Amino acid sequence: MIEMINNPVLTGFHPDPSICRVGDDYYIATSTFQWFPGVEIHHSRDLVHWHRLGGVLDNTRLLDMTGVPDSGGVWAPCLSYADGRFYLIYSNVKTYRNYFKDVDNYLTTSEHILGPWEDPIYLNSSGFDPSLFHDDDGKKYVLNQIWDQRDKQRSFAGIALQEYDVKAKALTGVPVNIFKGSEIGSVEGPNLYKIDGMYYLICAEGGTFYEHAVTVARSDKITGPYVISPYHPLLSSAGHPELRLQKCGHGSIVQTKSGEWYLAHLCGRPNGNGDRCMLGRETAIQRLRRTPDDWFKLDNTSGFAEESVPAPDLPAYQGEQEPEKQTFHGKLPVAFKTLRIPLDERWMAFNTERESLILYGKESMESLHTQSLAGIRRDCFNFTAETKIHFRPVNFQQTAGMALYYDTTNYFYLNISWDENRGRILQLLVCDHGEIRMGSDTIALSEEIEAVFMRMDISNDSAEFYWSPDGQEYNRIGEVLDATSLSDDYYDQERHGLRFTGTFITLCCQDTSGQRCPAEFDYLTYHRKGEDNAG
Known part of the structure; x- marks a missing residue:
């Protein structure tokens, strides 16, 4: 009997999931905004059962949010693993509601998921939703949304890519705008992957509410140009109020040892209360498949996020249950x-x-x-x-x-x-x-x-x-x-x-x-x- 993943896998306020695999272990990092400790981490070994490890930015050396506004603080972290270390990149948002967004982006690393984490390295403040990509030639790159404060109607100016120098612990070179998004608009939440020699860029679009979506584009060069998938968007619930999982977007992907692909993404459940999602933005997982022309699609017939999807064939993992x-x-x-x-x-x-x-x-x-x-x-x-x-x-x-x-x-x-x-x-x-x-x-x-x-x-x-x-x-x-x-x-x-x-x-x-x-x-x-x- 095939075990099923029941969505959302992380119920309640757990938005902007970043998923990664290290051997047999899967981790999801989610945004915590003004709540401390910053960046919530969950662990699983089967993608079905998830155990809370807690917030890893657990002291003011790593994260000082004194005075940040409501819904400021830690936005959209990115968790990755390379060179025997975990890399965690995150924003600390000081202002965001008017024309300007004061968004400081940082990187910290650790040999172990629960730390100790090294002193954070300041990266930039040019936009939010930073992520880190490890190329197979040893180079590393930081991506983030570009915020243009000059015009609120066109403030989402694209996705910046800039090389990161590990020895200097700093960005190097000139940032390049590699992708300006699709007709959906408001491109953000970039995650970059190299698969079979091609660079796949997965982004969020449409804003993080009911028009939210996941967009996929690819290129044979890291700097582009990036071509949008013919199966665009990969995921959205916009225009379909009958779906239980709404606000679907902001995704990241992971491959199992046996080669299966899964997408972790943000969602919300209004539960019959108009457009009000009282549990906040949650995290769900969908199964993906590769098309004959090497793009990604949801592995279902509906074309939408589903509450129950087949899990990979992995040993069951229970983790620890939080006491009542x-x-x-x-x-x-x-x-x-x-x-x-x-x-x-x-x-x-x-x-x-x-x-x-x-x-x-x-x-x-x-x-x-x-x-x-x-x-x-x-x-x-x-x-x-x-x-x-x-x-x-x-x-x-x-x-x-x-x-x-x-x-x-x-x-x-x-x-x-x-x-x-x-x-x-x-x-x-x-x-x-x-x-x-x-x-x-x-x-x-x-x-x-x-x-x-x-x-x-x-x-x-x-x-x-x-x-x-x-x-x-x-x-x-x-x-x-x-x-x-x-x-x-x-x-x-x-x-x-x-x-x-x-x-x-x-x-x-x-x-x-x-x-x-x-x-x-x-x-x-x-x-x-x-x-x-x-x-």
Whole structure:
């Protein structure tokens, strides 16, 4: 019986996949944007089952995102392997919403996938989505999208190619614009491969939303000219709202030992919620075939990305399963991310006896610098999440709790704070495009309540919050909230700019008084519900 790859293989916010094989091991690197550690890596040996290794840019020596905007930071990494080393190339985007894009591109290497990674080498800032190509003559080349800030209508100016000098650890020579894209437009996300003496350039086009696509072009010379495939585009879901996998694009390819070809690509699932993909942009895998004239096509009859495709004939690989209940054994579990920076001992500690997490209050939920916040991705449509929090604020500037968080302008936040007239209170805050409103049923907490149990219950497009003084009987607080507002697609692009990330379940603590009021979280449970979460 042929085993099947069930898509998406990486559910929830895992965009811009870069796939590579090293012997029997397969790795996918994905974008993390403002979330730290940067560049998420997953491992597999069968392309079916994937195990999270975590973010590899795990200290500020490798990645400093202090102050980057929402959806800035790490864009579209490229992971490759040559000369006995892993090569990781990535962007750190400082600004991107207006005419200019301040995009610093870096390269780091390591003998092992989990590091240690060498000090990053600055490459250029001429455009985003950098990648590295290793030619069979030993030369290496950096590719990236060229950003032309002079005209927003023609800002995607093509794909630059420039040689990289390994000894000098720097780019050398003059960059060459090798490909200006197809009629789809907005060419980006370049990946270059040499197959049977020909150079194959795989790019993303159409923008990363519903017009997204994968374009293939090839040349017998690395500098071109590149001829677009007659089977263009290789992949797109544009114009087909009936497809479950939407936004298909931004691909990279890998060949198995037995010669089979697969494409890892970005996708999104609106799941009946109009055009809003609440899980963010995810990663799927499609099987490819070579045509008689040596181009690539999807290996199916539909011509579109499918939710289930045949896997290669490889030994089954299970990896480790992430536990439903996350406790804290002196460190954050691998699934957890923080915002922009690592949380050091000034803002985070652990109670090893209770296996709990302590966050010391820092800046507000609007901060682009230092937030005491840690969380995990929403990766399914229906789930419940729960925590138990110990928190004793003494003024209104101290707040802590549990949030369903998209970014600094959109989140739902169940929290404990303090009021001059009522003392310690429990409240539900809703932030919508930066406008905060407080729920009408704020609850005064008696002194006898030592800890508060908090729960969120998410059913596809709706979110409800509950609390309990004892973990037995739960009471709802606030109204049913529209969970689709926590998505890339909720934003008016003209008014608010583009967004590219996904929803997180977070534990957080704020103290703008500067007193570092601590909040202790005993655990975080994340229980997926329903068959639609498979994959």
